[in-house]
Amino acid sequence: xxxxxxxxxLLHGWxxxxxxxxxxxxxxxxxxxxxxxxxxxxxxDPVQVVADEAAAWGADLLVVHHPLFLKAxxxxxxxTPKGRTLATLAGxxxxxxxxxxxxxxxxxxxxxxLATAVGLTDARPLVPAPSAPTDKLTTYVPVAxxxxxRAALAxxxxxxxxxYEQASFSTGGQGRFRPLDGANPAVGRVGDxxxxxxxxxxxxxxxxxxAAVVRALLAAHPYEEPAFDLVELADPQTAVTGTGRIxxxxxxxxxxxxxxxxxxxxSTAQGVRVAGDPDRVVRRVAVCGGAGDFLLDTVARTDxxxxxxxxxxxxxxxxxxxxxxxxxxxVAHWAAEWTWLPVLEERLRAALxxxxxxxxxxTRVSTLRTDPWTFTA
Numbered sequence: 001x002x003x004x005x006x007x008x009x010l011l012h013g014w015x016x017x018x019x020x021x022x023x024x025x026x027x028x029x030x031x032x033x034x035x036x037x038x039x040x041x042x043x044x045d046p047v048q049v050v051a052d053e054a055a056a057w058g059a060d061l062l063v064v065h066h067p068l069f070l071k072a073x074x075x076x077x078x079x080t081p082k083g084r085t086l087a088t089l090a091g092x093x094x095x096x097x098x099x100x101x102x103x104x105x106x107x108x109x110x111x112x113x114l115a116t117a118v119g120l121t122d123a124r125p126l127v128p129a130p131s132a133p134t135d136k137l138t139t140y141v142p143v144a145x146x147x148x149x150r151a152a153l154a155x156x157x158x159x160x161x162x163x164y165e166q167a168s169f170s171t172g173g174q175g176r177f178r179p180l181d182g183a184n185p186a187v188g189r190v191g192d193x194x195x196x197x198x199x200x201x202x203x204x205x206x207x208x209x210x211a212a213v214v215r216a217l218l219a220a221h222p223y224e225e226p227a228f229d230l231v232e233l234a235d236p237q238t239a240v241t242g243t244g245r246i247x248x249x250x251x252x253x254x255x256x257x258x259x260x261x262x263x264x265x266x267s268t269a270q271g272v273r274v275a276g277d278p279d280r281v282v283r284r285v286a287v288c289g290g291a292g293d294f295l296l297d298t299v300a301r302t303d304x305x306x307x308x309x310x311x312x313x314x315x316x317x318x319x320x321x322x323x324x325x326x327x328x329x330x331v332a333h334w335a336a337e338w339t340w341l342p343v344l345e346e347r348l349r350a351a352l353x354x355x356x357x358x359x360x361x362x363t364r365v366s367t368l369r370t371d372p373w374t375f376t377a
Contacts, residue, residue, distance in 0.1 A: 005033035031095025055092035125242025133207035152220035157209035276327025
C-alpha cells in the first residue's frame with residue numbers, strides 16, 4: 001500500500017512546487033506523509049461540498065487545483081468556511097494537496113489538458129517557460145593535456161546536455177605567446193616567442209556551476225595564465241512547458257468551434273460566451289486554463305484565429321476585439337480547469353500501478369459543479 005509521501009512524490013515530480021509562481025501556495029497542506037493511501041479524490045476547488053464528498057467516500061487524499069489558503073491566516077476555526085473544510089478533511093483522516101500554477105504550465109497540466117480536450121494538435125506553449133540559464137566556456141589547451149582538461153570540466157558540471165554528459169567540441173590550431181619577465185611558463189622560455197599545437201575546447205554549463213567550472217579549468221590547465229572565454233547564452237525558448245498553449249484544429253467556423261467547446265466541457269450556468277463573427281474561419285487556436293486576460297497582448301501577436309480562456313473582463317475584451325485581433329471564447333473558470341482532472345487521474349493510476357500495492361488504490365474525479373455561478377435569470 002503506497003504511503004502519502006509516495007503519492008506526493010509522484011505529483012511533485014510532475015508538477016514541481018518550485019515552478020509555481022512566487023505568490024502561490026502549493027504542495028501538501030494537510031496529512032501525515034507516512035499514512036497509507038487507499039483512495040484519492042481529484043477536484044478543482046477545496047470547498048465544503050468537496051470535503052463532504054471526500055469524507056463520505058473515505059478518501060485518504062484530496063488533490064485540488066485551487067489553494068485552500070492562498071493568503072496567510074492566523075487561525076482555522078470551524079466557524080469559517082475554510083476552517084469547516086479543513087475540519088471535515090482532518091476529521092475523516094483525509095490529506096489535502098494543492099497543485100496550482102505549478103500544474104498550469106506543466107506537460108500534462110491544466111492548459112495542455114484544455115488544449116487536448118478541445119482538439120488541438122501540435123500544441124506548444126504560448127509563452128515557453130524560461131530555460132535554466134546557460135553559459136558556454138571556450139579554452140585553448142596543449143594537445144597532450146586536452147583530455148585531462150575536458151575531464152576536469154565535466155567533473156565540475158560542464159558538458160551536460162539533456163540525457164548526455166561530457167559533451168564538448170574541439171578543433172585544432174596553434175597558440176602563440178611570449179613569456180615576460182616574472183612568468184613561470186609551463187612551455188617555452190621567458191623572452192622567446194613560443195608556438196604550441198593546441199586544441200580549442202568548447203563546453204556548455206549551467207550558469208549556477210560557472211564558478212566551479214572556472215576553478216576546475218584553472219586547476220587542470222597546464223598554463224600559468226590559461227586563455228578562456230565565458231559567454232552567457234540566450235534562452236532558446238524551446239521549452240515544452242510554459243503558459244497557455246497554441247495549436248491547430250481541423251478547419252471550422254467560430255460558431256462551430258464554440259459549439260465543439262460547449263460539447264466537451266462540463267455544463268455551467270455561464271455556458272460559452274463568444275466575441276467575433278460566427279462565420280470566421282478557425283484553424284489556429286490559443287488557450288489558457290483559468291483566468292487568461294493577462295495573455296491578450298501575447299495572443300494578439302500570434303497567428304491564432306481564436307483565444308479560448310476564462311474570466312475575461314469587459315474593457316480588455318472590448319478593446320481586444322476592436323483591433324481586429326483573434327476572436328474570443330470565454331468559458332467558466334471551473335469548467336476549463338476541470339478538464340485536467342481526468343488527465344491527472346489516468347496518469348496517477350498508471351504510476352500507482354507501478355508501486356508496491358498501488359494497483360489497489362482507488363481514484364475518483366469529483367463531478368460536483370463548484371463553479372460559483374449557479375443559474376441565470
